[in-house]
Amino acid sequence: MLEILLNHYPVLIKGLTTTLVVSLSAIALGLVLGILLAFGLTSQSRLVRWPCGLYRSFWRGTPILLQLLLVYYLLPEIGIEVAPITAAILTLTLNTAAFQSEIFRSGIAHIPAGQIEAARMAGISAWQTRRRIVMPQVFRLTLPPLTNEIITILKNSSLVSVIAVTELMRVSEQIASRTFQPLETYLAAAVLYLAVNLVLARISAHLERRMAGGLATE
Amino acid sequence: MPTADTIAPRAIVEAHGISKRFGDLEVLSDIDFRLDSSEVVCVIGPSGSGKSTLLRCLAFLEPYDNGSVYIDGQLLGYDQRGGMRVRAGERRIDEVRAPVGMVFQHFHLWPHRTALENVTEALRLVNGLSRRDAEAEGMAMLERVGLAERAGHFPESLSGGQKQRVAIARALAMKPRVMLFDEPTSALDPELVGEVLDVMKQLAADGMTMVIVTHEMGFAANVSNRVVFMDQGQVVESGPPSILFRQPRSARLKQFLNTWRERHID
Amino acid sequence: MFDFALLWEARELILQGLWNTVWICFLGCLVALSLGLVLAALRLSNPRLFGYPVACYVELCRGTPLLVLLFLLYYGGPSIGIRLDAEIAGVTGIGLYGAGYFAEIYRGGFKSIPKGQLEAARMLGISRWHALTRIQIPQMLRLIVPPGTNQLIILVKESALISIISVDDLTKNATTIVNQTFSVIEPYLAVALLYWMIIELIARGGYALEKRLANRQPRHVTPKGDPAHAHG
Numbered sequence: 157m158l159e160i161l162l163n164h165y166p167v168l169i170k171g172l173t174t175t176l177v178v179s180l181s182a183i184a185l186g187l188v189l190g191i192l193l194a195f196g197l198t199s200q201s202r203l204v205r206w207p208c209g210l211y212r213s214f215w216r217g218t219p220i221l222l223q224l225l226l227v228y229y230l231l232p233e234i235g236i237e238v239a240p241i242t243a244a245i246l247t248l249t250l251n252t253a254a255f256q257s258e259i260f261r262s263g264i265a266h267i268p269a270g271q272i273e274a275a276r277m278a279g280i281s282a283w284q285t286r287r288r289i290v291m292p293q294v295f296r297l298t299l300p301p302l303t304n305e306i307i308t309i310l311k312n313s314s315l316v317s318v319i320a321v322t323e324l325m326r327v328s329e330q331i332a333s334r335t336f337q338p339l340e341t342y343l344a345a346a347v348l349y350l351a352v353n354l355v356l357a358r359i360s361a362h363l364e365r366r367m368a369g370g371l372a373t374e
Numbered sequence: 375m376p377t378a379d380t381i382a383p384r385a386i387v388e389a390h391g392i393s394k395r396f397g398d399l400e401v402l403s404d405i406d407f408r409l410d411s412s413e414v415v416c417v418i419g420p421s422g423s424g425k426s427t428l429l430r431c432l433a434f435l436e437p438y439d440n441g442s443v444y445i446d447g448q449l450l451g452y453d454q455r456g457g458m459r460v461r462a463g464e465r466r467i468d469e470v471r472a473p474v475g476m477v478f479q480h481f482h483l484w485p486h487r488t489a490l491e492n493v494t495e496a497l498r499l500v501n502g503l504s505r506r507d508a509e510a511e512g513m514a515m516l517e518r519v520g521l522a523e524r525a526g527h528f529p530e531s532l533s534g535g536q537k538q539r540v541a542i543a544r545a546l547a548m549k550p551r552v553m554l555f556d557e558p559t560s561a562l563d564p565e566l567v568g569e570v571l572d573v574m575k576q577l578a579a580d581g582m583t584m585v586i587v588t589h590e591m592g593f594a595a596n597v598s599n600r601v602v603f604m605d606q607g608q609v610v611e612s613g614p615p616s617i618l619f620r621q622p623r624s625a626r627l628k629q630f631l632n633t634w635r636e637r638h639i640d
Numbered sequence: 641m642f643d644f645a646l647l648w649e650a651r652e653l654i655l656q657g658l659w660n661t662v663w664i665c666f667l668g669c670l671v672a673l674s675l676g677l678v679l680a681a682l683r684l685s686n687p688r689l690f691g692y693p694v695a696c697y698v699e700l701c702r703g704t705p706l707l708v709l710l711f712l713l714y715y716g717g718p719s720i721g722i723r724l725d726a727e728i729a730g731v732t733g734i735g736l737y738g739a740g741y742f743a744e745i746y747r748g749g750f751k752s753i754p755k756g757q758l759e760a761a762r763m764l765g766i767s768r769w770h771a772l773t774r775i776q777i778p779q780m781l782r783l784i785v786p787p788g789t790n791q792l793i794i795l796v797k798e799s800a801l802i803s804i805i806s807v808d809d810l811t812k813n814a815t816t817i818v819n820q821t822f823s824v825i826e827p828y829l830a831v832a833l834l835y836w837m838i839i840e841l842i843a844r845g846g847y848a849l850e851k852r853l854a855n856r857q858p859r860h861v862t863p864k865g866d867p868a869h870a871h872g
Binding site for chain 3: 338
Binding site: 433435464468471472474475476478480482483484485486495496499500541544545548 | 754756757759760761762763764765766767768770774775778779782
């Protein structure tokens with residue numbers, strides 16, 4: 157396994173970089189979409205709530221591999237030609253947005269209504285209240301489940317190898333078929349995934365400790 | 375085994391020089407304690423004074439480090455083997471502890487069992503009673519704490535006061551000779567304290583031997599034979615409530631009582 | 641428009657895929673549930689000896705993709721003399737991977753029973769064995785049903801990955817139909833619907849079990865969430 161890591165580290169690092177680019181772009185884009193969806197899910201209007209709920213159900217209720225294949229084959233069908241890596245980021249984004257929306261929805265639900273009433277009574281606009289009072293607290297509350305989501309997406313990004321995106325998993329397959337050492341190669345891949353995820357978990361735990369103060373949960 | 379002369383006349387519970395540390399913190403230092411039949415002793419003191427730890431050591435829920443605790447003349451928690459003291463087996467601890475019943479601040483009822491099942495569980499598992507006998511006995515105990523009509527309720531649907539009364543019935547069912555109460559009313563809403571104290575008063579009147587860690591000064595003054603005041607892991611003063619509350623000798627007790635009065639007279 | 645005839649033509653492939661997905665998931669989850677229990681029991685009974693190894697195993701499952709594990713078993717196995725059929729590799733992969741998660745779920749269930757309840761049992765002379773079987777396990781079962789249901793659902797969704805190691809499961813056969821008919825929407829949507837049905841079935845089963853156990857213990861209100869939508 158060490159031999160594989162030492163002999164092939166340039167391609168492995170390149171694959172790992174692609175893995176990180178794909179996952180982290182999906183997480184970032186999914187964050188924006190997820191927050192909007194969360195607002196939609198907590199909207200007063202049923203006309204807004206219902207489609208958001210349906211979206212969430214589909215993307216959370218079916219295997220992500222199936223979603224990837226659907227997006228990848230469907231886009232050319234309707235006349236949109238995209239690179240595999242674009243289809244990969246798009247699928248992961250649409251998927252994680254659904255999961256993140258649920259995380260944020262539950263976070264928003266945990267903010268005491270009195271705080272929002274107090275802000276409104278002080279003349280702060282609804283949008284300002286969301287941006288400056290609700291969301292900062294929601295980010296702290298949701299850090300642990302968000303970390304889990306980032307790790308899940310990082311793990312799930314391995315399956316974009318099936319549409320020939322040369323991320324870590326795909327690179328490992330190539331090395332395995334060239335060296336005829338599948339066991340060592342995939343062990344090396346496992347170690348790399350594990351290392352990245354452990355580092356992420358550490359960073360998150362550190363952030364959580366730093367933000368622990370000044371949080372009202374009621 | 376202790377010999378008769380070391381502990382004569384025989385007390386139900388007797389502790390000699392027990393101490394207990396949690397890491398660097400000495401929570402009990404060199405405590406002597408003695409409880410005779412039909413005595414009602416209240417242990418008072420500021421929070422963190424070690425009174426709950428003392429009670430838990432008397433039940434060996436917390437192993438004490440030095441000294442000895444005797445229940446009915448038998449050393450609790452340790453065996454003497456060739457001059458060495460070793461921790462006793464679980465069976466032996468259960469055997470020595472059998473005459474002791476305990477009531478906790480947070481009740482610790484089993485949430486998946488009804489009030490009656492909470493009371494009958496040990497009767498069946500430990501005493502080997504049949505279901506019918508255990509239930510008859512259990513109902514009698516619930517009756518004694520005034521909760522017979524709640525027998526089929528799960529703890530969740532009982533008030534705090536009712537939960538604590540079920541917990542008392544559960545302990546009584548095993549026919550203990552001593553009952554230890556660890557702040558039995560501290561977790562209750564003020565209006566529910568009375569019903570629990572009434573049950574305890576009745577127990578005292580029936581001649582039950584009791585040790586009660588409590589913040590209820592009125593109860594301590596009216597019901598106990600003796601009050602023990604603890605502070606910083608030591609017994610500072612002890613004596614009949616009439617003397618202890620009226621003529622406190624130590625500065626610490628005076629201050630404790632003053633603080634209590636300031637808080638309660640307004 | 642949506643072409644049902646196409647699906648009817650391909651019914652055999654769909655049914656074969658459904659059957660393979662179902663039995664492989666069933667056995668895989670069974671392995672995960674039992675192995676997870678063994679791991680949790682080892683860790684709880686002797687934390688000093690087993691605490692660290694089990695914790696490492698859990699981290700391994702959490703930190704590496706199931707796909708890597710499947711490749712290790714299926715392609716890496718032969719180089720140390722372990723040749724598994726793709727289906728068996730699938731069952732083993734799902735089982736080993738899920739066991740790490742279930743070990744944590746069981747442990748969480750045990751840990752959330754207040755220690756005082758056991759002290760109360762001790763004070764009444766109830767033995768450790770009886771405390772375990774009559775007080776801890778019944779409550780633990782009740783507590784682990786919601787997260788356990790979630791985890792089963794995640795495993796079913798992740799089972800789609802076995803198609804990559806050439807098991808003819810729902811996902812693989814859907815792709816086969818796509819390649820034969822050049823229609824994308826019908827096969828994939830039909831199969832998505834079948835996954836959704838399996839998941840809904842598990843979610844309802846979990847909910848019914850939870851309610852049944854709740855009759856014996858009307859406590860621990862579980863936060864209302866939709867278990868059909870766990871991640872995977």
